[in-house]
Structures are given as C-alpha cells and as structure tokens.
Amino acid sequence: MPIVKYITTDQLLVWVNALIAAQTVYGVQAKEQRFAYDALADAADLRLDFDVTILPPKKFFQPLVETIMKFHVDGHYESVTSEEPFIIFGVHPYDVVAIAQMDEVFRANYADTHYLSRRERATIVACDIQNASPSMFAACMGTATVEDGFDILLTKIGDGYVVDVRTAKGEALLVALGDAPDADAGTLARREQFWDDARRFLNKYLLKCKPTDLPALLEDQYEHAIWEHNAGLCYSCGSCNMVCPTCYCFDVQDEVDWTLEKGTRVRKWDSCMLRDFATVAGGHNFRRRREERYRHRFYRKGQYLWQRMGQIACVGCGRCTTACTAKIANPVELYNTLMEG
Amino acid sequence: MSKPRVAIFDFACCEGCQLQIVNMEEELLDLLTHIEPVEWREAMSESSERYDIAIIEGSITRQQDEERLKLIRSRAKVLIALGACATLGGVNKLANGFDDLNEVKKCVYGDAARMPHLLTGQVKAVSEVVPVDYSVHGCPINAEEFGYVIRCLLRGTTPVIPNFPVCVDCKMRESTCRFEYGEICLGPITRAGCGAPCPAAGMWCFGCRGYVDEPNINGARDVMERYRKTVDDLKSRMALFNTGQEQPHA
Amino acid sequence: MPEKIDIGVHHITRVEGHGTIVVRATAGKVEQVEWQVPEAPRFFEAMVRGRSWEEIQTVVSRVCGICSVTHSLAALKAIEDAMDIPVSEQTERLRLLGLNGEYIESHVLHVGYLVAPDLLGVKSVVPLVATNPDLVKLVVRLHRLGNTIMEVIGGRRTHPLAFKPGGMRRIPTERELRSLRAAIEGALPDLQVLAEAVHGLAGKIPAFERDTEYVSLVDRGTYTLYYGNIGSSDTTNTVAVQKFKSIVNEYVSPQSTAKWARWHRESYMVGALARFNLNAGYLLPMAAEMARYLGLARGCCNPYMNSVAQVVETVQAFEHSLQLIDELLTAGLQPETARVIPRSGWGAGAVEAPRGILFHSYAFDDDGTCIGANLTIPTNQNHANIQKDMEKLVPQFLSRGQDELRQLLEMLVRAYDPCISCSTHMLDVRFV
C-alpha cells in the first residue's frame, strides 16, 4: 500500500534534522549564486526551491575522484568499495531518470561493484521542480515528472509537501518523521494538476521533435556544416561533459604514497571533448579534430546510447547549455538546426 | 640504491614555490626519507656540486645567471623547472614588454640603474636556456602535484600532467563560472592540474600554468564579444603570465 | 687575537633571497665590514604600470611568496586610499585574520626552520628530523595551522585570491570559520610546548645590545598590524602613512654600497622587535604572558631577540585570530556587495609584514590604470641597521675568532628575518 503523507514546511525541517542526526544526508544548498549538493549540517540550509545543481547527483555514485583499489607493488591488489549508507535529499525528476540510466550502464555486461554498492546504499528523496533552470527542456524530453526510480517523492503543494513513499528504504525514513496525516484527495488532485503543468510547461527551450526522433535525425546529419562551424568556437574544455548527468567516462590512474610501495588506483571523471581523450601512446589521436569530438558528444547522447540501450542520453536539464562559455552546447538549438536540414 | 641527491636553486622569483615545498608539512618529512637534500640555500647551510636532481625556481634575467644555470644543468642528471617563473618566465616576463628597459630601470632605481648587478637582459624561462626534463606548473606550484611528480621520478616513471583546460578542475569544484559574472577567465585555454583555486575564491584564472596544447584563441574572441569584452581585454589578461608563450593558434 | 679575519659569506643561507657578508680584519684591526645584497632586480614598480587596478594585487603579491598576504593587503589599502573606496568591517576582519595566518606561518617558519638550527648547533632542520622529531613535528603542526588560516580566508596558502579592492571575492562560510576556530583552539597546547622549547634555548641567544630606533605602525590601544600611523621609539609624534617617504629617508653612506634608510638616526629597525618595543603594552593576555615567560621586555635592544619577539607575536596571532572569528560569527556573515567604480588618484597603504612595516603607493588614471608605483620593503629599511649592528658587533666579538664571528654575523642577519626577494628596490649594490 503506497504511503502518501502531507507535511508542513516546519515538519519537513524537523524531519530532515532528525535524519541528519542519524546518518549522512546530502542535500541541495546554495553555492554562490547557484546550487550544489553537499553534506547537510542543518535542515535550514536545504533549498528545495533550487532550479538546478551545478553537478548532478551522479557524483555520489561515481565520485569525481574515486579510489577503486589499494595495491602494493609486490602485486597485491585489494578492492575498495564504499559501505556507508546515505540519503540524497532533493533530486529533480530529470536527474532521477538520469540515475536510472547510469544504473543500467554500470550494471550492463560487467557489473561495476563500485558504482552499484554506492547506489544500493543510497536513499533517494526526489523532489518535484519548483523553479525551472535557465536552460531547461525537461518537458520536451519527458523528464519533467517521474514515476519511479526514487524512494520518496516530495511535491510542494500549498505551504507543505506531499510525501510519496515508494520503497522500503523510503519507509525507513518515515520513522523520523513521526505522525503526519495522509494527503487528502484535494491535495492529491492539486498534485495531479501540478504534474500536468510540469509535463507541458517546464521548458525554456523547445525541441521541435520528439526525443525518440533523434536517432533517425542524426542518422543523416553526420556531415552537417554545423559541426565544423560550432566546433570552431569550442574550447574543448569539457565543461559540457562534466556537468552532464548522463556522462560517465572516466580515466584511471595509479598513485603511490610516500612509502613508494603502496598506493591506490583511482578513477576520475573524464570527458570526450578533451583533446587527448582518444589519443593513444605514440601520439595517434583517433578524434583529433575539434569537430569530431564535438559531434561525438551529440551522437553519443542522441544515437549511440540509444542503439545500445534504447534510451536517449539527455534528460533536458540544460546544465551543459549553461556551463558552456562558448554557448554552443545547447542540445535543443543544435538538434533544431539539424532539423532545418 | 643510494638516495638521489637533490639540490634546489633559486633565480629571480618570490620564492613562493620553495615555500610550497615547505608547505608539504609532514609530507616533506616523508620526502626526506627518500632523497638527500644537498643544497637548498633558503633552508640549509650546506652546498654541493654533486647532485642528481636539480630543482630550479625563478626566471633567468642576467647573463651571469644563464652561466650558473648551464653549470647546474651540466651537473644534474634530471632538471626540474619549478613554478611559473621557471616554466614560463612568470610575471617577470612583463618586463620584456617594456619598450626601453633602461627607462624601466631608471624608473625603479634612479641613477643607480647603471650598476653592474642590474645588467639584465630579456627575462627567460628555464627551458629557453637549458633543456628541462620536468615542469611543475603554477604560481605558486601546487604542493600535492609537486609531491606526485617527485614520487613518479623516484619510481622511475613519467608523471601524467593534465593537458586539458582548468574548466575541468573548476567544474569539479562546482565553482560558478566567472563568465557568469561578466569577467574574463583564462580557464578555457589554461592547463589544469591546479584544482582551480582561483575561480573557487571568486577570482578569474589568470593562466599561471600556461596554455593547453592547441588553445582555441579564436573561440575566445567570439566569447569576448558575447560578454562585451574586447580582444585587447583578453590579451591584457593573457599577458600577465603568458607573455613568454608563442602566440597560440586555433 | 687571531692574526687575520677574512669572512666572505656569499649568499647567506636560510634567508629569503640573496645576501652577502664581507668582513676583513688584520691583527685586531677591523678593515672592512659590509652587508651587501646582490639580488637580481625584478622591476615590480614598472611591471604594474599600465595594468588595471583590479590586477595590481595579483602582480605585487609575487614580490614575495612568504609575505604575499601583506603585499596584497598593502596594495589594497593603497588602492582604496587612492580611489576612496570604503571597506566593510567584515572585510577588514577577514583581512586581519588572513594576516594573522601569515604571521603564524612566517614566524613559525622563521623561528622553527631557519633560526632553531643555529641554536641547536646544526646546519638545517634536516638533521633535527632525526634528533628532535617531536620539536620538528610541533613546528610542522603550527606552520600548517598558519597555512590553513590563509587557505580558508584567502583561497590558498600563498598568493591569496579572495581579497580585492573594496571587499572580498569570496567570504568563508560559517562552518569553515567554526572549524578553523576549533583548529586554532586545538593548537593552543602546542604553544605551551613551543614556549618551553624556546625558553630552553634562550641561553643560546647571543648577548649583544645596541641602542636603536624602532619603527612600526602605532594605533592607540592596540597591537596593530594594519591600522594607524607610523611611530618611532624616538618620538611620541606619529606620521601619517601617506607621508611614509618622509620617514624612509634614503641616503648613501661612504662605507657601504647599499642605500640606507634613516629617520631620527643613521638607521632604524623594523619588524617584530620594533612592534614589540612600541606596542607591547597592548598585547593580548596570553601573548603578554609569553613575553614575560621568555624574558622579553620593552626597551630590549638586542636584535637577536627579534626571534623571541616573533614567538610572542605568534601567540598574539593565535589569540587575535580567535577573537576575530568570534567577532565575525557574532556579527553574522554578510554578503559583500560593494562595487567599485575606478577613478584617478594617488594613495598609500601600510601593513606590518612579519618582518616589518611595508609601504605601497600607487597612482591611477581615470579608468583605474596604474601610472606609477612605489613599494618600500621592510628588509630595505633594515639594511642600514644590519650594517650598524655589524659594525658594533665585529670589534666586540673579534677575539672569538673567525668561525664564531662568522656564525654570529650569519645569525644576526637571520634574526632580522630578511626577505631579500622582497627587495625590488635595492640601490647601489656592488656585486661581489
């Protein structure tokens, strides 16, 4: 039986503080003029009215720099995985969709225990979008609302929140909430209305086709002039990849400590836009030209991953659009241009 | 295997990069278990002409310094350029922009400008005088990176120094982009590895680690226009640390 | 009495930058005593010309890695003076906190890494790692704390980033300040250990005195590093910072090649001992107690005691930092919103660097482009005084022989904590 409660904002604060007292809670907080996930020390710092975070919640499952094993130069290796449970508070629907996609990537073929152990230990408290990010097109991508992939979903209705609990992990958090009434039919109807609006209006840019049309669209546009034109402005700075919730490329490096005998193997976020991403020893670069890298990113989002797993690897958060100083990363503008032929 | 003998030499600079070596704190003690420091004027009284690794801080400003550097190179098996002054010429290279160096000297030193020790030529990076084996970038250097480079050296392997822009580090730190504040930032064309402390502290990147390979200066021009800045603004920014680098192309 | 003394210390070690000592004596007769500074010139005053007011601090911070906070702040004060830019109390507290971080870092480095080997009879800190590991680790801990303060406030350990004319580019969060406070408090017991260590070595400090004029900032009722006018131990009158040139009277002496600074006498001393002699009455309680414990009293004119004054100031910096953090937290952190509109003007700023009073002055044109600059560095102001000390010291200790004399002279220079890389402005130096 699904549990759907309604709580006041004050109750929310008390609840979150109770959770913080019990375990690690990451939540959305203001960072300069933007928002970022960070460990919550006080519920008052939680900003569920955020538009978008600088980095996606992916960083908790695939940390920016992650130790995956320890070694000794005598040839001994030992796997390092995280065992700590944690809660992420305030995940927007498009990021919920992205997380589900990452789950698939890291589970497929060879299961990645590092990602999956973090993922299994996480409780995701999703939160419907109160403010649209400056470049968002989630409604176009069908990610403005979400049906599953989270443990709890919060929706702000009136002065309080509907707390929709979907999993046993979610229920476990309710203990700290104490008594709260079930959401009444009127509130639930208002939530339906909110979702309806979100699905229609949560766009700052309008994609002129359905997301599922993208693979076919790209099929014919490999030589389009836009690739070279835009790439002429591209810094190959990788910002668009770094902020993307569905990018997961990584680099792996060994680092020895001062014993010079022991050390760690770490993986770090990498980016296919960077010049040397496909360069092999000896210097041959399989994607030497800027436009090759620039094009690769859009094809990977709109076609390649679709071919592999039937999902478009773009959830419409608009992060790349904002992050790109050259203003050439906006997927909507790019795909719309391709559509013009 | 006996410990490699290491000597640290300073030329024209603020000695802030040596300070970062001290700033390794406990790690400096670890480092000392693997090397034998034989000369480090700022920290010890001994000196030596026998060393395996020479670490050079500072830019080369005078003929006598060039000679000294060449001598050091001839004695060292490995030579490391430490910090922007050594790798690029650093802020010191601003002096090369002066039309008339004598005027400059007068402006600073008055009539004493003719003194022999003030006989300076063009400011040079270390690699403009002798071959450099490893560069530790930055103004100042990043102590962690220095430690990493030294450990690679002690292990006999080549360090992996990033060849991608500072924006990568900056995004990892979740700093708000300086361009969003209408400021020109050199991050997109500057080599990462510093951890982008500057944007994180609210300052634009001023390019102290030098350009990445193939920086897209044309792209930068277009961005300047968008933010109502001129290419001159950009050039002036780049001049601070990068006068020494050949004009990059797209 | 040794027949012949011939000391030529080319590039004295364990100091910042390059300096040379030359002493010659035959049969008890001193023929030459010279303190020379052959540093490669760097032209900062010319380098900032033509650069924007926004960039000055970034450039001049590079005068000296170890005083980078001080140089940044002196530049900011001068720019703010030139353009009449107001600064919030919060910004000033944060600046002072960063400055205290630099004091801890610099003083601990100087006393722990550079002076201590002399007192313990070794040539560097390296052998102490094996012989006195606890002492070395203590020094490392305190040193790191100074760095941490600078990192939290300035954005990194050297060449701070967060300071800007009129405010802060970034202010630390309350959480950061709280954990900084905890770290400083946690290190207080270390200060006690340090005090005992210094106390134990005090007997090794050479007994040498020379009546000296001391110069530092004075600001009634505080142990000031940042506010106030220029004061002297020779007078109760003070001079406004804008008139700094009138106290730094440079002159050429026939005995030496370095240009000297004088105010009321042939030379004066700046630095920790100068500040102590002028402002000791306003030390915070723990620092005052430390001075008593280490036997440092106002009126001390033994330059070797400068290192002891630095230890006292280290304690002061701890106390003052705690006080500043409490004030910041009590007031509550406010966003810094000040916007600066550049304009033409001339201004000067003074800040007490760990090694003495530092003056910067700049002139700007209408759009804030720098058209003139002057940096007057503490070490430059001390050169004449070092020379005068040597002149008194050499005859007094000549009988001790070449090696001991040489050691005493090196220790003397080191006691001043000279930062010769700072000396962008050195004049008339003969290269030997």
Place this chain on the structure above:
Amino acid sequence: MTESTASQDIYLPMPATIEESKLLTAVDRFFRIRLSSGAELGHMPGQFVEVSVAGIGEAPISLSSSPDTTGVFELVVRKIGRVTDALHALPQGSPVGIRGPFGTTFPVAEALKGQDILVITGGIGLVPVRSAIQYMLNRREDYGEMAILYGTRTPADRLFTDEIEDWRARENVTYLETVDRGDEGWTGNVGVITTLLPKVEVSPVSTRVIICGPPIMYKFVIAALAARGIPLEHIYVSLERRMKCGVGKCGHCQINGYYTCLDGPVFNYAQLSDVPEAI
C-alpha cells in the same frame, strides 16, 4: 542487454607472474605469464587482457598465444609509454596483475572453419593474429587454403622470426613477407603490404580475411581486397583504441556507437563499413 550478477570487482586484477621475458626486437618484448591461482586464462584468439603494473597503471594487451598453450599465456609488448616501459623493466619472476580475457574473438571455431584463410598483418599487428594462426595450424585440417602476409618497416622489426621460418617451411601454408625498407642482409620483398596481395589467390566465395596492423594499413588493404571481389562480411579486422577499463564503461574506446572492448577488438568488417570513425 545482459545483466551480470557477479559480485566480483571487475577492476580487480588477478595476481600473476612473469615466467619469461625476452626481447624480440629493440622495442618489442615477449612475456610468458602464469596466473598465480594456477587457473587457465580461458581465452580465444583475438581477445586481450588488461595488464597491471602496480603503481604505474594498466594497459590492454592482446593475447598472442593460442589457447592450446596451457598453464601460461603469451604477450608481446611494445615499449611506448608508462605501463609498457615499466613492463619492459620488470625482471623475470616479477608480479603483474591480469584482468580478462576481454573482447571478441576471431571466429576460428565458427565462421572461419572450412574456409580459405588469408591473414594480412603489419608490425605489431602480428601479435594478436599469432594466436589465431597457432590455433588454426593446430587444427590445420579444419581449414582450406591458408596464406599469411606479414609486413614490417625494416627486417629488424620482424617478430617471432623462428616461428615465421616454421610457417615458411610448411607446405600447407603460403607465407609471404615484405619490409618498407631493407638492409644489407635482406633479400626478400621490399614495399608496402599491398604489394604482396597480387601474389596470393583469393576467392570471393571461400576466402576469409583477417587483418591487423597499424591504423594506416586498413584502408589500403581493404580497398585492394574489395577490388578483388571479396565481400566485406568475409573480412575480419582487429582494431585498437585508447582504453581505460576493458569492460565497456570508461568510454575511451568508442568507435562511433561501438565499444572496441565489448564489440571488438575483432569486428566483422561489414559491421564497420558505414562507421565513419572505424578506419
């Protein structure tokens, strides 16, 4: 997509020992490696392993020995970067880490069976195909005509010179080789590898081709084969890309929509003919 339920860390290398290490050329070194567990690696020709040198890193290296060689497996490593330098410097008996085998195989047990085989290989490209050649020679009767074309830059770059003589001596194998530049002792063919092609007979129906060599080689060889009527689906190529994981996660080895580590390194060329980044 298949789901794996293995709880094993896919990045954790298996301990192994270098049993033998010897130089084949100035830059190529042969390694015979044994897993410490005593288990068989269990690979098929064309697959690769990730070789770890603790403290330096990992590199993908092709398996060069046939699975018929049991207890150990063989690699050939060209000294060209951090990991490969370190491997060259390791003395015999040193530990290394092994992950794998990974990737697709030359279809020696399926599509190649009963067909005429033409192997075209250049430089270090011989390393992975040697595994296939050994496998097929051990089952010579399973295949039709068999020809091996091998090109290197100079005679000094030739790998496995003893084994080559064995192939040359065999009556049931046509072995031809060429060098870009000869030396005093060289009496053989000089010229690029395509100059050897006219010397072998091929059949659009029964010939199956295996190609592995430097990136530049593929285009010319495939064009020449196409000109002789070989259908694309009868060509198998082994490709190389930068790799960081070997298991389809790190993204480095992508060739348009393909992952070299999962969908390759051995591809049927028909898969790739309209994949712009392939060759």
